[in-house]
Amino acid sequence: MEWILVVLAGGALVGAGRQLLVRRAARKVDSEELAQIERLAGEDVTEFGEELARLGERVQADDLDADGRLDYQRALAAYEAAQQALAKLRSANDVSTITDTLATGRYAIVCVRARSAGQPVPVRRVPCFFNPQHGPSTTDVVWNQPKHGTRRIAVCAQDAARLHEGEEPEVRMVVIGNRRVPYWEAGKAVLPYSSGYFAQGGGAQYISEAKITGPLHRIADGGMANGMGDIGPGL
Known part of the structure; x- marks a missing residue:
C-alpha cells in the first residue's frame, strides 16, 4: 500500500512540475510578444513625433484659423498620449490604445496641412x-x-x-x-x-x-x- 502512495505522490509532483514549466513557458512567450509589440509601437510613436516636428517647422500655429489650431492641438495631444500609453504598456493586447491614438494624431496632421493650404479637410479613413x-x-x-x-x-x-x-x-x-x-x-x-x-x-x-x-x-x-x-x- 505504501508503495502505491509513493507512486501517486511522485506522479503528483511530476504533474505539478510540468504545469510549472508550462506556466513559465507561457510567461516567456507573453514577455517576448510584449517586447516585440513594444518595439513596433515605439517605432511608430517616434516616427509620429518626427512628423509632428516637421509639421511645426512648416506651419506656425498662429497662422492657422481656430479649426486648424484645434487640429494642431489634437495632434500634439495624441503624441503625448501615445508616449504615455507606450510607457504603461503591460500586455500586447493593449497596443490598440497606442495605434488608435496614433491614427487619430496622423489624421489631425493631415487636417492641419489641408487647412494651411486652403484645401478641404479630407474624410477620415483607415x-x-x-x-x-x-x-x-x-x-x-x-x-x-x-x-x-x-x-x-x-x-x-x-x-x-x-x-x-x-x-x-x-x-x-x-x-x-x-x-x-x-x-x-x-x-x-x-x-x-x-x-x-x-x-x-x-x-x-x-x-x-x-x-x-x-x-x-x-x-x-x-x-x-x-x-x-x-x-x-x-x-
Whole structure:
C-alpha cells in the first residue's frame, strides 16, 4: 500500500512540475510578444513625433484659423498620449490604445496641412495598409499578392501612385530570422499590432488570412522596404 502512495505522490509532483514549466513557458512567450509589440509601437510613436516636428517647422500655429489650431492641438495631444500609453504598456493586447491614438494624431496632421493650404479637410479613413506610418489612406485599390490572392485594400496617395506606375509600394517590414517579411506576415507576435490598426475592412480580412497563425517569431530591425504585389483596376 505504501508503495502505491509513493507512486501517486511522485506522479503528483511530476504533474505539478510540468504545469510549472508550462506556466513559465507561457510567461516567456507573453514577455517576448510584449517586447516585440513594444518595439513596433515605439517605432511608430517616434516616427509620429518626427512628423509632428516637421509639421511645426512648416506651419506656425498662429497662422492657422481656430479649426486648424484645434487640429494642431489634437495632434500634439495624441503624441503625448501615445508616449504615455507606450510607457504603461503591460500586455500586447493593449497596443490598440497606442495605434488608435496614433491614427487619430496622423489624421489631425493631415487636417492641419489641408487647412494651411486652403484645401478641404479630407474624410477620415483607415491607415495605409502597406505601412500605417504613412498616415490615413486616400483611396482603395485591388491588390494581388502572389500566393495570397486579391483583396481590396486602403492605401495612401503615394503608394497608390507607385502601384499605378507599376512600381512597388513601401511596405512596413520586419525581420524574422534572416528573412524580411511584411509586418502582417510576421507571426502571432504582431497580430495585436496589425489588428490595432485594422479592426475591420479589407485590411483586416487580409491580415486574418495571412501567415499570422504561424509560430512565434523573434522580430528585429523593423523598417520599410519596397514591397511586393500588383495592382488591379484602380478604384
